Every structure is written in C-alpha cells, then in structure tokens.
Amino acid sequence: MIGVxxxxxxxxxxxxAGAAAAAVxxxxxxxxxxxxxxxxxxxxxxxGDFASNLAMLLPKQARMSPRKIAEILLENLPRSVQWLERTEVAGPGFINFHLDPRWVLEALPEAVARQSAYGRVEAGKGRKVQVEFVSANPTGLLHMGNARGAALGDSIASILDTAGWQVTREYYINDAGNQIENFALTLEARFFQLLGREAEVPESGYHGQDIIDTVRRFIEEHGDGLLDADCAKRLDTLVEYALKEKISAIKKGLADFGVHYDVWFSEQSLHSSGKVEEAVNRLRERGHIYEKDGALWFKASAFGVEKDEVLVRKNGIPTYFAADIAYHMNKFERGFDWVxxxxxxxxxxxxPRMKGAMEALGYNPEALHVILMQLVRLFSGGEIVRMSKRTGQFVTLEELVDEVGLDAARYFFIMRSADSHLDFDLDLARSQSNDNPVYYVQYAHARICSIFRQLAEQGRSIPPADGVDLKLLQEEAELxxxxxxxxxxxxxxxxxxQLAPHRIARYVHEMAGLLHSFYNVHxxxxxxxxxxxxxxxxxxxxxxxLKNGLGLLGVSAPEKM
Known part of the structure; x- marks a missing residue:
C-alpha cells in the first residue's frame, strides 16, 4: 500500500512530466x-516539503540554463495539484514545492486503520534475502560483539521483511576445522585433570571456566569410562557432548534475547556432503586455481585482492576459506537474490576475497553484502568494564540482559550505525529517566496508553476515522x-x-520527542x-x-511505566 x-x-x-510536455x-x-x-x-x-532535480538534468537537451528550465516548468505546472501552496526555483535550478501543512493529515486514518501493517512497503517485491549473523564458534559463551551482531542482524531482518523482502535468518555453526580440534584437545585435558590425571590445556585451546563446567557435567552423567578408551573415540565423544550443550546454550541465549533463526547451518555438513570439494572443482574448471608447493591456490589477485589464497593445504585438508566459499556458493544455489x-x-x-570467489564462481559479487561491525566497550561509573564479576572473564550476553534488561540492551546496540564504535553506558541503560533513550521512547507509548485509559473511564472510545474532522488539527505541534x-x-x-536499523531508533526517538512536546502544551x-x-x-x-518502530528493533512498547 502506498503511503501519503x-x-x-x-x-x-x-x-x-505534464509541465514538461506542455512546455514542449x-x-x-x-x-x-x-x-x-x-x-x-x-x-x-x-x-520545502519536496524538491526535484529535473531541471538540473535537462540543460544538454534543452540548451539552456537549469534555472531557466525550472522557471519554464513551473510556469506550465498544472494548477490542480492538491495541497500545493507555492513553488520556487532554488540554487542552480532545484525546484522546491511548499504544501499546505494539512496535507499529511491523511496519514492519520491510514495508520489507525492498518495498525501493525502500517509502514509495510513493497520495496523488496518478494525477492529472497538471507541475513546471516552472530555465527559464533560453538566453543564458548556469547559476548558483547555477538550481542551487538544479534541485535543488528535481527533488526535488519525485521526491517527487510517489513519492506517486502522474503527473509531467512541463518546461523552458521563453525563445527569443523582447527577450532574444533583445539576444542577437543581442551576438553580432553580438562577431562583428565578432573579425574586426577596430569594434563595441560593447549596454548591454542579454550581456557574459560565454562569448559570445565561442561566436562564436569559430562563426568557426572557418564562417569570415567573414557579414561582408557581409544583416543579418537574419547575426543569424538567429548566433542559431540560439548557441541550439543554449547549450541543448545547459544540457541537459548539468543532466544532470550528475542532472536530466532530459520536455519542453523552446519559447517561440517559442507565437508561430509562433498560441497567443499565441489566448490574447489568448480573454481578449477573455471580456471581460477593453480598448484604451488603441493597446495591448491585461488587466484584471488585476479579479482583485485592483494594476494592469492590457499584453498587446499599440501596435506590435502581444505582451509577455512575453502569451506566458506562452499557455504556462500550454497547460499546462492538456494536461490537468494541478496546475501x-x-x-x-x-x-x-x-x-574482497569472498566477493572475488563469488565472481569467480559466476555469481554477482554485489549480491553479497557484508556489514562490518565495530567493537563495543562497556562503561559503568565512567570506567571501562573489562571483566565479568561473575566469571572473571568477558561479560556475556546473558549477564548484560540480566543487568540492564532486554529492551535497553537491544536498543543501545542498535542506536549507533554498525560501522561506529559503541560505548555502552550500563548506568544510563539502567536509569529510568528521559536521558535514557529507550525509556524516553517507551514512556511516550505508555503516555498515550494512559490517555486511552482515561477515555475508557469516561465511557468513551476512539471515534471512527471517517467521523473525525481532521482540519481542526491546526497547531504547530499537532502538524x-x-x-x-x-x-x-x-x-x-x-x-x-541502507541496512541501517539505527535510522528507526533515531526516528522513534524523534517521534517520542514530538509527542512529549505536543502533550506538554495541549x-x-x-x-x-x-x-x-x-x-x-x-x-x-x-x-x-511507536509500537511498530520499536517492534522492528525487538523492543517492547509497554502500556504502563
């Protein structure tokens, strides 16, 4: 539906267009x-309310200055344009349109009638888009970077859905490769230590308390039977148990953060299904691979990348890059128009390496869009928070939500663009004051709900839009x-x-300010x-x-505060 x-x-x-035709x-x-x-x-x-650059684009054809063209267009502009009060030529030839301020009042009955559907547009035209986000290694707990990625990805997906795209949210589980080998050796070392044997966690292993807790739970459930088992069996069994537990914890943590995925995609499935080998073979067939020092290399430099990249090591084991290429090839094979x-x-x-690989495979590299997300710093009492008081390690997503609540966490992660460093002020996020932006917006919604409660107490309700004289809204704050x-x-x-959820955060904050300004006077x-x-x-x-905008950000719109 087209808005006003x-x-x-x-x-x-x-x-x-009519003015141009009349002038000709x-x-x-x-x-x-x-x-x-x-x-x-x-x-x-x-x-003005609107401006056009038409006159700026016609000098070559018309052989006259943009300002002269603009004046001719305005001279021939139909006088029947509703709400148009005056026009002007500005600068080198822009055309500005000034409208009767009441032209926007048509939006009110539309918003009220459509409710949760108000704001839906058809920009995506039903095309398929996949948003892949978080995709943290399943070897530990979710941290601040993961939390920001979760808030951004989920909000972008919601916005794209509202804009008419067919959206798939996806999580890529890194359950293969070096990190899983190091994970296995870490689990084995902790298993031995907890059962009294000497063992050292590898330097490249995982040193968090959560790993110890996982192994302790395994021993409580399954005993010490793996102590004298075959090494490969011991490692496989421990990894299988730990991955299941870690992935389950990740799913729960993200669900508690309001994030739900359509697809959980296993990296290991790419290897076991032969997709990695298929991707390498396709690149070879297209002439983008060569052999050097016993390894297979991708000619990344042919696609503007500084140096070529190894795809298969001389021991025959594919690199992470090879698996990542196979994964992205799989995305496009599933029919996504935008990844x-x-x-x-x-x-x-x-x-650039991944875009080059997609181009080498015959896909449009512009169909792959990567949002690079900057770091998050937590502040409390004006000081940077470096450690969790609970674990002595990094602050987890779960701890942050416990500390400030879901709504504040989601809003604060979104209110700055992804490419901006984010200073997350815990004290501000906890405060119930107008200085806290999420509180400020939610209070505007609750304030309106309180008006309707007063109305109900008087035995009245919101009147049908067709029986309301909107021309009575003439005050500056109303308009x-x-x-x-x-x-x-x-x-x-x-x-x-723009893939910019911070625009919506800024918009609802501005709307809240306009509502408060209106309410305080009228x-x-x-x-x-x-x-x-x-x-x-x-x-x-x-x-x-306000409710719809907050909903896109994964933030609630309370009726009472």
Whole structure:
C-alpha cells in the first residue's frame, strides 16, 4: 500500500512530466526525453516539503540554463495539484514545492486503520534475502560483539521483511576445522585433570571456566569410562557432548534475547556432503586455481585482492576459506537474490576475497553484502568494564540482559550505525529517566496508553476515522507530529535500502520527542468533543508508529511505566 508521502511524490512527478510536455507543446522547450529524476523530501524543511532535480538534468537537451528550465516548468505546472501552496526555483535550478501543512493529515486514518501493517512497503517485491549473523564458534559463551551482531542482524531482518523482502535468518555453526580440534584437545585435558590425571590445556585451546563446567557435567552423567578408551573415540565423544550443550546454550541465549533463526547451518555438513570439494572443482574448471608447493591456490589477485589464497593445504585438508566459499556458493544455489553477512571489523580483509570467489564462481559479487561491525566497550561509573564479576572473564550476553534488561540492551546496540564504535553506558541503560533513550521512547507509548485509559473511564472510545474532522488539527505541534508519522513507511524503505536499523531508533526517538512536546502544551481530552476526537486520532496514529518502530528493533512498547 502506498503511503501519503509516496502519493504526493507521485503526484508531483506526474505534474512535472505534464509541465514538461506542455512546455514542449508551447514551444518553450525543444522536444526532450525526461531522464531519471527525483522528487524527494529535502533535508532542510526550509527548502520545502519536496524538491526535484529535473531541471538540473535537462540543460544538454534543452540548451539552456537549469534555472531557466525550472522557471519554464513551473510556469506550465498544472494548477490542480492538491495541497500545493507555492513553488520556487532554488540554487542552480532545484525546484522546491511548499504544501499546505494539512496535507499529511491523511496519514492519520491510514495508520489507525492498518495498525501493525502500517509502514509495510513493497520495496523488496518478494525477492529472497538471507541475513546471516552472530555465527559464533560453538566453543564458548556469547559476548558483547555477538550481542551487538544479534541485535543488528535481527533488526535488519525485521526491517527487510517489513519492506517486502522474503527473509531467512541463518546461523552458521563453525563445527569443523582447527577450532574444533583445539576444542577437543581442551576438553580432553580438562577431562583428565578432573579425574586426577596430569594434563595441560593447549596454548591454542579454550581456557574459560565454562569448559570445565561442561566436562564436569559430562563426568557426572557418564562417569570415567573414557579414561582408557581409544583416543579418537574419547575426543569424538567429548566433542559431540560439548557441541550439543554449547549450541543448545547459544540457541537459548539468543532466544532470550528475542532472536530466532530459520536455519542453523552446519559447517561440517559442507565437508561430509562433498560441497567443499565441489566448490574447489568448480573454481578449477573455471580456471581460477593453480598448484604451488603441493597446495591448491585461488587466484584471488585476479579479482583485485592483494594476494592469492590457499584453498587446499599440501596435506590435502581444505582451509577455512575453502569451506566458506562452499557455504556462500550454497547460499546462492538456494536461490537468494541478496546475501547479507554481519561480521566483526577484524574480518575486513576477508570481504574482497569472498566477493572475488563469488565472481569467480559466476555469481554477482554485489549480491553479497557484508556489514562490518565495530567493537563495543562497556562503561559503568565512567570506567571501562573489562571483566565479568561473575566469571572473571568477558561479560556475556546473558549477564548484560540480566543487568540492564532486554529492551535497553537491544536498543543501545542498535542506536549507533554498525560501522561506529559503541560505548555502552550500563548506568544510563539502567536509569529510568528521559536521558535514557529507550525509556524516553517507551514512556511516550505508555503516555498515550494512559490517555486511552482515561477515555475508557469516561465511557468513551476512539471515534471512527471517517467521523473525525481532521482540519481542526491546526497547531504547530499537532502538524509536526502528523508530518513525521507520515514519513514512517519512507523511513522503513530507507532503513531497508541502507541496512541501517539505527535510522528507526533515531526516528522513534524523534517521534517520542514530538509527542512529549505536543502533550506538554495541549490537552487531548477536552470539553471540545470534536477537537478531542481529532487529537485522539492523532495520538493513536502516533502510538501505532511507536509500537511498530520499536517492534522492528525487538523492543517492547509497554502500556504502563
């Protein structure tokens, strides 16, 4: 469904096209073919409600200055454009449109009628997109970086779904390779230690207390029967038990964080199914592999990467890069039109290699989009929190949620763009004040709900939109609120296009500010029934937008606070 902003934009586009045709017919312009031009909302409100660059794109065809073309277009603009108050030529030839402020009021009944569907757009046109995020090694607990990736990935997936994409959320389980070998040796060492035998954890092993706890639980359940078992059997049994426990804990931790996946994809399955070998063979057939020093190398340098990469070691064992290529090949084989990965910033060098590998396999490298996520620092009392008080190691996702709550954790991770370093202030996240941005937004929603409780106590309810005289909304604060909530579908489309959930966080915060400014000056329920009804529709539309926006971020919209 097209929102009021898009309707007005389309109306102005048609008016400009009509003006160009009329100018050509009148001989004021030579025959011209209209280029791809925009009608957009200017960043500065002083520049009007909409602006167009059409005149800036026609000088070569029309053989006259952009300003002159703009003046001719405005002279021929149909006078029947609804809500249009005045136009102007600005700068080198931009056309600015100023509308009657009441044009946005049509958004109110639309928002109220559509409720949770308000803001849904068809930008994705049902195309398939996969969002792969977190994908932490199943060898330990989820930390702050994983938490930020979880909040970002889940919100991006929700935004894309609302923008008309067919979304799959996916977690890649790294259950093969060196980290699993080191994991196995760590488990074995702890197993021996707990049963009184001398053993050392490898330097490249895992030294967390959680590993000791896992092995202790294994011994409690299965005893010491593996002490004298075949080494391979002992390692396989311990790894199988520990992986099952760790993956189960990861699933629970993410579910408690409001994150649910459609697919949990095993790296090991790529090896056992022959997909890694298939990917290597396809690259070889396409002429992108050569042999050197007994190993197989991918010609990454042919795709703008600084150096070539080993795919299969001289011992015949594929590298992690080979498995990763097979995994991404598998993604495109499953028919995804767009593949999105969220990786830590330390993986920046891996991005061009993977894009090059996809191009080498015949896929469009632009269909793979990697979001590089910067680090998180926790602060409390103005000091950096480096260790968990509970474990003496890094602060886990579970501990953070226990400390500040799910809503604050989700919102704080999202309110900055992924490529920005994030300083997470624990004291601010815990505070119940307007300085806390998530509290500020949630309080706006709860404030509106309290109005409706007062209304119910008077035996009244929100009136049907068709019986409300919206023209009574004339105050600056009323129209500012209506204007911004009309932008919501556009904000969703933009956030999807830019993969930028922080836009939605910023938007709902701005909406909350407009609601508080309105509420502090104007009463909603008054003796003037008609005005009250118009304002009730306004705040209900605002409540819908706040709830929907918070929902995209995985944050609740409480009715009482």
């Amino acid at each position: 902003v898009d309707k007005m934009r389309n109306s102005l586009r048609q008016a400009l 017919e009148a001989g004021q312009l030579p025959p011209v073919e209209l280029p791809e031009y925009v009608v957009e909302v200017p960043r500065e409100r002083d520049h 999105i990965n969220i990786w830590g910033a330390d993986h920046h060098g891996h991005v 500012a609120l209506a204007r911004r909530l009309a932008d919501y579908p556009e904000e969703v489309a933009m956030a999807a296009r 009463r909603v329920i008054t003796d003037d029934v008609d005005l009250s009804n118009a304002r009730l529709l306004l705040v209900e539309a605002t409540r819908v937008v």
